[in-house]
Amino acid sequence: MRLLADIPRWCDDVTDSASPARFARRSLFREAVLGRRDESGFSPIAAGNGGTADAERSLVYTVTGRILDVSPHVLVLLTERGEQRFPLAASAEAWRGGPVSPAALRQGDHAIARRRQPGGPVVNRIWAEVGRVTGTIIERDGPASLLVDEGPAKGRRIVIIGPEAAGRIQVRFPRLEPGYLIDVIGLKHDGFLRALIPATSQPPYLAGHPPAPPLVNGHVPDPVSGTAVWHEPGEEPEGLLGLAYPALDPETSCERTGSATGACSGDLHAVDPHGTGPGCVRLPYLSVGSLLRLRNDCAERSRLLPVTSCGATARLFCDRYVTCGTSRKGRIADLTMAAFVELGGALEARCFNATMTIGG
Amino acid sequence: MLTAVRELQIPLLAALLLGGCAAKGWRVLRSRSMAVAMDPAGLFPLRLRRPVMIVMCATEFGLGLALLATAGRVGAAGSGLPATTVRVAAALFFLVAVGALNETRQRRPDAGCGCFGEFSDTPIGWRAIIRAGVLCAAATVTIGLPPLRMPSPPTTAELLLAALAFELSLIAFLSPEIGEILVRLGYSEPCELRRLPVGRTLTALHSSAQWRRYAGQVSAAAPDDVWREGCWRFVVYPGATRGRRVDIVFAIYLQARRPPIRVAVLDADTDEVLGRPGLASLSLSRRL
Numbered sequence: 001m002r003l004l005a006d007i008p009r010w011c012d013d014v015t016d017s018a019s020p021a022r023f024a025r026r027s028l029f030r031e032a033v034l035g036r037r038d039e040s041g042f043s044p045i046a047a048g049n050g051g052t053a054d055a056e057r058s059l060v061y062t063v064t065g066r067i068l069d070v071s072p073h074v075l076v077l078l079t080e081r082g083e084q085r086f087p088l089a090a091s092a093e094a095w096r097g098g099p100v101s102p103a104a105l106r107q108g109d110h111a112i113a114r115r116r117q118p119g120g121p122v123v124n125r126i127w128a129e130v131g132r133v134t135g136t137i138i139e140r141d142g143p144a145s146l147l148v149d150e151g152p153a154k155g156r157r158i159v160i161i162g163p164e165a166a167g168r169i170q171v172r173f174p175r176l177e178p179g180y181l182i183d184v185i186g187l188k189h190d191g192f193l194r195a196l197i198p199a200t201s202q203p204p205y206l207a208g209h210p211p212a213p214p215l216v217n218g219h220v221p222d223p224v225s226g227t228a229v230w231h232e233p234g235e236e237p238e239g240l241l242g243l244a245y246p247a248l249d250p251e252t253s254c255e256r257t258g259s260a261t262g263a264c265s266g267d268l269h270a271v272d273p274h275g276t277g278p279g280c281v282r283l284p285y286l287s288v289g290s291l292l293r294l295r296n297d298c299a300e301r302s303r304l305l306p307v308t309s310c311g312a313t314a315r316l317f318c319d320r321y322v323t324c325g326t327s328r329k330g331r332i333a334d335l336t337m338a339a340f341v342e343l344g345g346a347l348e349a350r351c352f353n354a355t356m357t358i359g360g
Numbered sequence: 361m362l363t364a365v366r367e368l369q370i371p372l373l374a375a376l377l378l379g380g381c382a383a384k385g386w387r388v389l390r391s392r393s394m395a396v397a398m399d400p401a402g403l404f405p406l407r408l409r410r411p412v413m414i415v416m417c418a419t420e421f422g423l424g425l426a427l428l429a430t431a432g433r434v435g436a437a438g439s440g441l442p443a444t445t446v447r448v449a450a451a452l453f454f455l456v457a458v459g460a461l462n463e464t465r466q467r468r469p470d471a472g473c474g475c476f477g478e479f480s481d482t483p484i485g486w487r488a489i490i491r492a493g494v495l496c497a498a499a500t501v502t503i504g505l506p507p508l509r510m511p512s513p514p515t516t517a518e519l520l521l522a523a524l525a526f527e528l529s530l531i532a533f534l535s536p537e538i539g540e541i542l543v544r545l546g547y548s549e550p551c552e553l554r555r556l557p558v559g560r561t562l563t564a565l566h567s568s569a570q571w572r573r574y575a576g577q578v579s580a581a582a583p584d585d586v587w588r589e590g591c592w593r594f595v596v597y598p599g600a601t602r603g604r605r606v607d608i609v610f611a612i613y614l615q616a617r618r619p620p621i622r623v624a625v626l627d628a629d630t631d632e633v634l635g636r637p638g639l640a641s642l643s644l645s646r647r648l
Contacts, residue, residue, distance in 0.1 A: 025585075026587055026594070029594060029607070029609045029624070029626070030589060030594060032633045033594065033609045033610070034592070034611055204468075205471075209398075209471075215547055216549075216553065218550065249588040252586055268406070269406070282553055284552030284553065284589075284590045285553065285555075285590070286588070287587035287588050288587075290587075358589075358590060359590075
């Protein structure tokens with residue numbers, strides 16, 4: 001019983017952990033004990049800290065930083081390595097609430113950019129102030145202001161639907177009411193997200209009642225297919241190369257089970273995704289630090305990625321991505337922005353078809 | 361004979377009502393949340409679903425018990441009013457169920473009826489609606505019956521058994537839950553998806569030969585780290601051997617009894633593997 005009392009100290013909470021290096025050593029330990037070999041030289045936590053040589057090796061396509069200056073030919077970013085200048089390709093495209101020319105980006109904007117070649121200097125895609133809110137609507141104030149619960153790990157966000165986007169969002173999200181799910185992309189502002197693009201079609205069910213997955217016979221298929229989405233960094237480092245996994249081991253990831261009963265009126269509609277079942281894809285239980293090989297089936301690009309956080313909110317969605325063929329139903333990974341861009345995804349395109357191999 | 365068949369409906373209806381209530385209660389107890397069992401109240405506003413579910417469950421329980429209690433001489437004695445009241449109430453209950461199921465099917469075609477808890481997650485179809493209609497008819501034919509008695513001639517008993525078998529078959533045919541139950545009876549969850557408490561893993565480790573072999577090198581009572589990947593749970597203990605600080609890593613396969621266990625010893629400072637299993641690569645989802 002003495003040992004059981006120590007269980008909370010193993011919680012897989014990267015932000016609270018006093019020693020994140022232990023997550024990085026897990027793949028080493030696993031390799032040592034099971035004789036399984038992953039790609040050498042990969043340190044998930046080093047990539048997360050950013051600013052190191054390892055981080056540069058990990059992020060070969062993606063650059064994040066604050067725009068210091070931008071002209072039709074050059075982008076100057078304040079990155080974790082200091083001020084960096086990137087020549088812009090003639091065909092460079094930018095997004096700031098919609099397609100704009102790179103010169104239309106503003107000083108001070110937070111930007112994430114993709115290089116044309118791995119490690120090369122030339123940038124050909126830039127997204128500025130892009131944000132995403134995914135979760136359960138818990139309050140609605142007027143026709144355009146929503147309070148959205150993104151799950152126990154991420155907290156709550158305010159979403160304001162711009163009048164120019166109200167039509168297209170309401171077509172895809174007809175029930176902007178407490179208890180229903182929402183997933184929108186837009187421009188980040190102080191304290192709220194200005195929603196501009198619906199990131200999926202609204203599921204017909206209430207957030208707390210996702211459909212049950214089919215039973216699995218034998219072993220879970222490996223690799224597993226579905227859709228991969230992205231999330232804002234939140235408390236994670238901006239350049240973190242990793243993913244939030246929807247099925248962390250409930251015994252050591254400190255899941256909060258049962259619905260929270262707090263004093264806020266919105267708590268009536270808040271849904272703890274850990275308590276709603278496994279979602280519509282059955283994924284094997286893993287932990288923070290586990291390595292996965294994720295392939296973007298649309299861009300035919302793959303990377304070995306570590307699990308860096310809990311993505312249980314992804315369990316609530318049973319959607320498909322249909323731009324490059326119809327994906328299987330369900331979200332299998334919630335990537336960091338850096339990982340999504342690194343794998344060739346376009347942030348405004350919401351998601352991509354993905355194939356995931358456990359253990360690399 | 362016809363009277364005997366009518367009498368048969370009373371225990372049958374009582375069993376179904378009590379079974380439905382028990383299945384809903386079991387689902388709530390297992391998930392520790394009322395929210396999972398609210399499908400039958402899906403037509404009501406969110407704030408009313410919980411009280412509606414409680415009332416529905418209590419009604420099923422009460423009707424089931426009352427049907428049994430008023431079936432014999434005690435309840436049916438005197439004017440027979442209590443028995444008639446209960447049977448009319450049961451018929452009304454199933455009549456309301458027919459309407460509610462039909463309405464739910466049109467408004468929420470993805471929702472299950474939740475009639476028998478987690479076994480009733482299949483979207484409502486005509487079979488579930490017809491089943492409620494059949495049960496309504498069964499309750500209706502019991503109205504006005506005299507007190508129940510055991511069938512005396514053996515031939516009547518045989519006919520009664522045949523009628524019971526036919527009716528059970530009809531209900532089974534109209535119940536999508538039967539398929540779900542049969543699947544679950546033969547289903548064993550893959551180890552990658554099975555929840556197993558850390559305490560059981562540690563208990564299995566501490567009673568293993570591998571633990572006894574390395575226990576002398578372990579220098580702490582509690583592990584430094586515990587995590588899971590697929591079918592394996594990993595436990596790391598700090599230790600010391602020949603004056604070197606080491607990490608002793610145990611991999612325990614997640615099965616309830618006598619799990620296979622693998623061990624590796626690494627230098628804590630250099631991560632050099634000092635003791636390593638001699639086997640080739642192992643999958644995260646396969647046994648040794």
